[in-house]
Amino acid sequence: MDSKHPAGRLPEPPNPIADDGDETHFCGTCAFSSACIAAGYNKPELAQLQCLVEHVGPFRAGEHIFRTGDPFRAIFAVRSGTVKTRMVDKEGREQVLGFYLPGEVIGLNAIYPEHFPCDAVALDTSFFCRFSFPAMSALASRIPAVQKHLFRLLSKELGSASLLAGDHSADERMAAFLMDLAGRYAARGFSATRFHLSMSRGDIANYLRLAAETVSRVLSRFRSQNLIRIEGRELELLNPDALRQLGQALLPD
Amino acid sequence: MDSKHPAGRLPEPPNPIADDGDETHFCGTCAFSSACIAAGYNKPELAQLQCLVEHVGPFRAGEHIFRTGDPFRAIFAVRSGTVKTRMVDKEGREQVLGFYLPGEVIGLNAIYPEHFPCDAVALDTSFFCRFSFPAMSALASRIPAVQKHLFRLLSKELGSASLLAGDHSADERMAAFLMDLAGRYAARGFSATRFHLSMSRGDIANYLRLAAETVSRVLSRFRSQNLIRIEGRELELLNPDALRQLGQALLPD
DNA sequence: CGTAAATTTGATTGGTCTCAACTTTCGTGG
DNA sequence: CCACGAAAGTTGAGACCAATCAAATTTACG
Structure with a gap:
């Protein structure tokens, strides 16, 4: 052991898998939290937001959340686990586009082409909130804060290419x-x-x-x-x- | 002349500078055309769309359309000319993020941070359509096609990072x-x-x-x-x- | 427990960067 | 219109960082 640190093993880090029993905490850290809050936890609109959310999972490591070419119908917020997105060219070479952690959103790059332009693959056992995009758009038309939130999500992802x-x-x-x-x-x-x-x-x-x-x-x-x-x-x-x-x-x- | 081609000089290519006298043609090729059409050329909404558009320019080569840190108030469609966007780190090194041609839109990556995260510099003498973003958002709430168009614009730009x-x-x-x-x-x-x-x-x-x-x-x-x-x-x-x-x-x- | 996959480490190769010199283009002013 | 200097672009030579090839080791999993 060449480490100067006493412990022979790294202690287990806190496991970043959202506690399914603690909706409030998870939603508070989710990328959609401000949209949900904006919709109003105590207004009738919240019911509509809840309506268009569907909990999906588990996906095991290696399983696809969506595949290149799948028709675009929804975006997904990572609820727990980790996801990589990737493209595979026709020679079979993989290109990893990004990694997504709990609270982050995948699928936004599929809006324009109307089909997913990449695969999303679970790296861990993962759960998601699935947001129907047509329903989300309709809601955004009626609730400006939801629209603003979607614009911000999209714009934020535009700025995150800098690591490359x-x-x-x-x-x-x-x-x-x-x-x-x-x-x-x-x-x-x-x-x-x-x-x-x-x-x-x-x-x-x-x-x-x-x-x-x-x-x-x-x-x-x-x-x-x-x-x-x-x-x-x-x-x-x-x-x-x-x-x-x-x-x-x-x-x- | 080592070229195998007869002409000694390349002929001037068609100049990709929109003809200011031909609004219809320019708008037909602009990234916002479908939004404008959706708003309806013959409906009262079009007036609102026209309202929030402002023609700006000319900018000469080297001049800034916006600078890093400027408060975000509008996005710009290139009407004629060419633009590069770039970031300059604190050691003064430039990083070119992209080039924008007539009909393309700059500024979308400023929505989330609410300030422009990069400079936009004209490479040619350039003209722009300036769209007030608050006004655009308000219009998007009332006209679903405009909202959809903005979502698509943002999503499209997400997919264009592949050259790098x-x-x-x-x-x-x-x-x-x-x-x-x-x-x-x-x-x-x-x-x-x-x-x-x-x-x-x-x-x-x-x-x-x-x-x-x-x-x-x-x-x-x-x-x-x-x-x-x-x-x-x-x-x-x-x-x-x-x-x-x-x-x-x-x-x- | 055994096999495959992932990871680490070493040796070598190669593509691109850096440094350098030169040429061409362009803008400016005499 | 030409002269001049600065900026942009081209081309060459050598150095260097990361890729590739190779092999040993550890980890994961059925």
Whole structure:
């Protein structure tokens, strides 16, 4: 054990799987929470919002939430678990487009083409809130706050392409990736310094446009620099400031 | 003259600057056309749509349409000219996010942050239709087709990040870039095989995450392979099929 | 417990960047 | 109209980071 830390094993991090028994907490951290609140928990409109939501799942690791070419009928908020979206070109090469954590929304890029342009694959056992898009649009017409919320969701996703931008080194991209995940977990109320990487090294590499071997090497280097602790897919950020510094060119602010 | 083609100079391509005297044609190719049509050219709503549109310009090459941090109040449809959007990090390094041609819309990524997250810089003398976003939202609430159109615009832009995706060779990225431009010009009624590159080699390189020298080398190679003719910024695609083939991994379908 | 998949680590290769020099284009003013 | 300087673009040579190839090891799972 070359780690300077006492424990031989990383303790289990808090499991970022929403408690099905705690609707209020989950909804409070969901990307739709402000829309739901705007609709009014105590107004008749809420009933309509509830109407168009359907809880779906579980999906096991590797199962598809939707597939490329499926007709677009709904968007999905991740309720628990993790999802990757990906495209597969005709030579069979996979391209990972993004990872989605509890509270985040998938499927928005299907509105225009009216068919899903990518696959969504569960990385963990996952549950979702399914929002019928026609019903959601109709509601948005009647409740400006819901419309505004949808515009904001779409616009927000437009701004999140920056991890891939620029010709940055493997270290910069990896540091930015870890800090991005940390920030997104923190935004949903989970630990920002200890979490589980639901995706494989290969998926991370693919997403960051690196080779899987490079991801492994960078993580090893970060560990030897005491920037992180990592055992398998359990991660602890030991020096978030240094990581933020490393990835600053790719991170917001 | 090492070219096998008879003419010593490339003829001037059709100038993709909308004819101000031909409103109908421009609006027919604008990204908002279907919204305008949906609003109904002969209904009272059209008056409202006209109300919230303001023609702005000219902006000369190098002038800003908006700057990072400006409060978000409107989106802009390019009426004529070309625009690049870019972010500048605190070390002063520029990152080109995209190029926008006549009929395309800029500013959508500012809805969520409520401030523009990037600069928009004219590459040509340019004119715009400015759409007040609050007014547009209000109209969208009353006219479902307008709302739908905004959703589609936003979603479409989500799907257009693919040129940057993947770790592809300089040749693949350049070929895909040229074919993407060609397709977008064609969609607006301009020539798909002869057009002017309004952006510098440096801007192309930055956008494609290459060095300017690499862009220059790739274009020279394409020329020597008779895939293109290029003189300065005047471009002719001599073998679009081969270029599409080269860039297929990055192009839709 | 055994096999396949994932991960780590090492050695080598290669494509693109960097540095550098030169040419061309463009805008400006004499 | 031409001269001039600055910016943009081209081309070459060498260096370097990450990809690829290869192999050992660990982990996951039936």
